[in-house]
Amino acid sequence: MSDTAMANATAGSPSPNVDPAIFSSLQAKIDQETAIKDELRNFVDMLSKQGRVTQSILSRVHNTPTEELEASVLVPCADSLSEQATTVKSLAEAASKYPFYKWNNIWQRDIQNVVSSLQLYDWLKSGNLITIEEVGQRLHVLVNVKDEDTFHITIEDYLLALTYTIEELSRLAPNAVTLGDYARPLQISKFVKDVHAGFQLLNLKNDILRRKNDALKYNVKKVEDVVYDLSLRGLIPKKG
Structure with missing residues (x-):
């Protein structure tokens, strides 16, 4: 049998080593x-x-x-x-x-x-x-x-969700000032600082969570800047 014929015969028959x-x-x-x-x-x-x-x-x-x-x-x-x-x-x-x-x-x-x-x-x-x-x-x-x-x-779901919440609140702080609510930024500032402090207690293994944790301090600073500006303008509401 020629080489071509042998090749055709081989191609036409199932391989004994591979079960379809x-x-x-x-x-x-x-x-x-x-x-x-x-x-x-x-x-x-x-x-x-x-x-x-x-x-x-x-x-x-x-x-x-x-x-x-x-x-x-x-x-x-x-x-x-x-x-x-x-x-x-x-x-x-x-x-x-x-x-x-x-x-x-x-x-x-x-x-x-x-x-x-x-x-x-x-x-x-x-x-x-x-x-x-x-x-x-x-x-x-x-x-x-x-x-x-x-x-x-999962705990990771909860914590990642919390970082999204803090981002939204850091947006709300300057917008509240625009609406004439000078107490809201103070409330937000205390909350985001408390959350940031809480994150510092965690030994985070998740890479995404670690990066989000690092970004939290920028949200804290963003809110602090709003409160500082209110303070300079004498717009901080008096307690009581």
Whole structure:
């Protein structure tokens, strides 16, 4: 048999060393993972859409006088956050069927956004920082799960969300002055300093968190500059 004929015969017959079933099995696994991703993505897309509404409502704080905050921002924001909580709960129920750390990158940023919205909403309402446990209660999901591979909000999610909240408050400080609210920057200054001090107590392993922590001091300084300018102009409200 010629070399060409031998080559054609070899090409036409299956290789004894490669079983085509291997690739059929791999394709089945790919299809399965694609179906899981699509299932989870539907919830995440809904959460993202609702999150944009919530953030749009919260953004009104930058041009809303303090006395109008309740009706214009806090009430509609509470309703929007309630819708997000329902979606987060549905996402958690679906996602808990699968390994958490295999799929959590799909929803991680949107979860951080809703946590940040909760933090900002609660601060505007009470001046206090909502805890990670309270976040879990409000969203009806577990937090900081160590031994069970199920959906939960991680400490990293909570802390990264807090850095976004501080960035938003550092924007609010000068905008509050524009609206004639000279007390708000003082309130923000105390809060961001307290948060920054709290971050200094943490031994952070996460690279993103370390970078965000480094950026916190610039937000602190930004608010301090606003307070300093108010002080120079004699606009600091008198206590009592």
